[in-house]
Amino acid sequence: MNEVLRYTAFTTTPTGGNPAGVVLDARELSDAEMLAIAAELGYSETAFLHPTDERQYRIQYFSSLAEVAFCGHATIAASVALGERIGPGTVNLATQAGPVPVEIAADPAGEITATLTSPPASTRPASEEEEVRPVLAALGWSADDLDPAYPAHVANAGNDHLVLAAASRGRLADLDYDFEALGKIMADLGWTTVHLFWPESPTVFHARDPFPPGGVVEDPATGAAAAAFTGYLRTLGRLEDGAVLTIHQGVDMGRPSLLTCSTIPGDSRVKVSGTAVPIQ
Template sequence: MTEILKYTAFSADPSGGNPAGVVPDATGLTEPRMLEIAADLGFSETAFLFPTGERAYRIRYFSPLAEVAFCGHATIATAVALGERIGPGTIELATQAGPVPVDVTADPESGRLSATLTSPPVSSTAASDDDVARTLAALGWSADDLDPAYPPHVADAGNLHLVLAAATRARLADLDYDFEALGKLTAERNWTTVHLFWAESPTVFHARDPFPTGGVVEDPATGAAAAAFTGYLRDLGFIGADTAITIHQGVDMGRPSLLAASPIPHRPNTKVTGTAVALP
């Protein structure tokens, strides 16, 4: 019988964060069976592990509708789940987007585990005016709802995310989009999510991530988007090469999540850190 674990990532509270499935040993499972498990769980992602060595695994990620190359929150959930079994230390994950090492550490006082992933290489390119216009139409937003200080870009950290800055926190909070229209566009462009954010300060951000391509209205915490967004901020000069940022996500969904991220100096990758806790 296949063992299936349930964790929520980027929160120490089971009522917060982004739930993910974790299959510690998926040896022998077919793609249809993995997709079936992911669909039955109904979480935005489920991670399937294939042991390849000591503290080393090949990992695949499935949403309820499709496989994705890389998923941050399921990686954090997986690393904490493994850390509880094999102890703190580095876990080597081989994803379809490339190697993703994860460092699992224990808080010296509480003993609570957290995980820090090193993302695949990050890049960012300007979004086309047509793509922005179509996205705004699907969101029910106007151009005036965007913060002109942050240009729309498509950021990549193992998968693609359209990055759009909301002009106000109220605009970000009021999200009621056309699921079919945005899903069609994201599928056409191969975007995993649309990363909507509002800048509270130069290093503190609030985010929301519609995920219609995966059959999910919204992600409560999106580690891959956080990695891509951090690279976007660095590449466009909004943060320094070693500046740490904080991202609040899931608040408007009632599942508050906290993501910490930073660039890696002299490397094209970024780091994303979070906790995770088992679900009943």
């Protein structure tokens, strides 16, 4: 009861991906106790599951600083941990952002992949004066560092993320920002991450996600931002229904991660797939 597991998501090796804490039965824990566990672990998020019925769970996510409505990588980590114990199939998670079904599958070698269906995705253009310029200043970027083919938006698939396209792979790789300044902007505007990306091709992207609200400089893999970003691309008309998107994240910080996203025909939600492995 209340055992704290440690997994890293969107990778097949313990040295890659994004670490997350997982508590598979948190029914006896208070919010204050969950926050304390998350803070002690120091990961960007920890997932706490409250079983309600067979393969049905209420789930809460805590960063080191606060509760968050939805977290993709902790969902993948928790679902793989569940799959190792209860086997393949669908589990249904009730999050603050809405219902999130997760399909758990195992290949012949026993490797488990979890595919979550995000809350509905939406996006809107970002304000140049009130949102984009202050963030560029905190990043130490100029307007010339952005790719005009991808307009700045605030995208959501469970929580808000500012989406900015880097003009080059080199610009994306060279990230050294003002943590306090960006953190204040994000806190004031209610953003979870700033999703910085560079397009290698129409369906392959490289991304970095500064995450001051979670108390960390950068997230190595961000499933919620990946879902929001996929919805953003679809709204821009850059993805067809059923298109599959590959996102490489964490490479520049030494924790390579692989996220696979797909749109759903006739549905604003997004599927996000990944693996996870225990951290010893």
